[in-house]
Amino acid sequence: MTARRVDARRNEQALLDAAAAAFVASGVEAPVRDIAARAGVGVGTVYRHFPTRADLVVAVYRHQVEACAEADLTGLDAYAALARWIDLFVDFLVTKHGLAGAMRPDSADFAALHTYFLDRLLPVCTRLLDAAAAAGAIRADVQAYELMRGVGNLCIGAEHDPGYDARRLVGLLVAGLRR
C-alpha cells in the first residue's frame, strides 16, 4: 500500500482541469480523446484514472453537487426552502452544457452519473419535500425521485435555445405542486 506516484497525481489533476475546460467548450459529451489531448496524456491514462467517461464527469462536478447538497436554506419556510433548493439544482444543471441530458437514466453510458446524483441529492430533496408536505404547503403524493427526474428532464437542452426557459417551466411544475 505505497503512496501514489507523483506523475499519477499530476496527471489526474491535469485530466480534471482538461475535462472541465472541455466540458465548458464542447459540453459533457466532449470526446475522451479531446480531453486526453488537452491534458497532454494518452487515452489509456484517462481510463486508468476514471474507469468510464461518466466517472470523469462525476469527478469534475462532484464539488458542485456537494455544494448543492449542503446548500444553506436556513430562515426559509418549508415551501420556500424546497423552491430555493430546486432553483439551485436547476441553475447547476442549466449551466453545464448537456449535463441534464447525460443524466437521464435511459442512456446506458451515463448510468454512473445518474446513480451518483441520485445517491447524493435524493436524501436532501426527500427531506425538503416531506417537510413541505408536512407543513401542508404542497400535495403529499409526489415522491422526491419523481420530482428530481422531472426537474432534471425539464433542464435538458436548455442552453442554445432562446425560446426555452427551463427555469420558468420548473417554476410551473413546482407551482403545480402547491395545495
Added chain:
Amino acid sequence: MTARRVDARRNEQALLDAAAAAFVASGVEAPVRDIAARAGVGVGTVYRHFPTRADLVVAVYRHQVEACAEADLTGLDAYAALARWIDLFVDFLVTKHGLAGAMRPDSADFAALHTYFLDRLLPVCTRLLDAAAAAGAIRADVQAYELMRGVGNLCIGAEHDPGYDARRLVGLLVAGLRR
C-alpha cells in the same frame, strides 16, 4: 418521370414495417443494420429510401403524429381541450421507446425529427393554448413551443422506470398553468 420500380416500393414498405417492429423491440435507437436485416435488404437500401435514420423514424410515426394533430376535441371547453390534447401527445411519446429522448433538440442526429414534430404540432398547440388563455383559464405568458418542449422532456425515459410517471408530472405542469 417514370413510375417507381416495384422492388423499390416493396422495399420501402418492408423497411417501414421492419423499422416499426425494431422500434417496438429495441426503441427508436435500433441500429440501422438491424432494421436492414429485419427487412432483408442492405443498409444502402435504407439510406436510398430514408436519407437519415431520423427520416425513417419520422416516416414510421408520421400517421400517429397526424392523428395527434387532428384529434377530435369537440365538446370540450378551452382548458379541457388543451389538457386532453396534451394527454394524447404524452401517450404517444410515452408508448414509443426513447422517442421523447430522440426528440430533444440538442442531439444533432435527430434534428429532422425535432423539426417535423414541431412543424406539425406546434400550430395545433398554439391554437389550443391561445384559446385557453383567451378564456382566462390559464396564464397568458407561456408559449406553445416552450410548453411542448417541456412536455416532451418530461416524457423522456418514462418507460422502464416504475418510479417515474410522466403523465403525472405533465399533469402537475399543466396544473401549474392554471390561473
Added chain:
DNA sequence: CACGATACGGAACCATGTTCCGTTTTGCAA
C-alpha cells in the same frame, strides 16, 4: 430480347467509447 435507367448489397469510412500490452517512469533499497 436488348439495353439504359433504377435500385440493390455490403464493404469501407468516420467517429467514439473502451481495452490491451509493450514501453517508460518512479521510488525504494542495497
Added chain:
DNA sequence: TTGCAAAACGGAACATGGTTCCGTATCGTG
C-alpha cells in the same frame, strides 16, 4: 548512486453505430 520491480503511461487496436460509395443485379420499356 544505481538497480530493479511495481506503477503508470501511450496509443494502436477493437467494438459499435451512422453514413457513403460503387460495382452488380434487376426492372421495364422499346
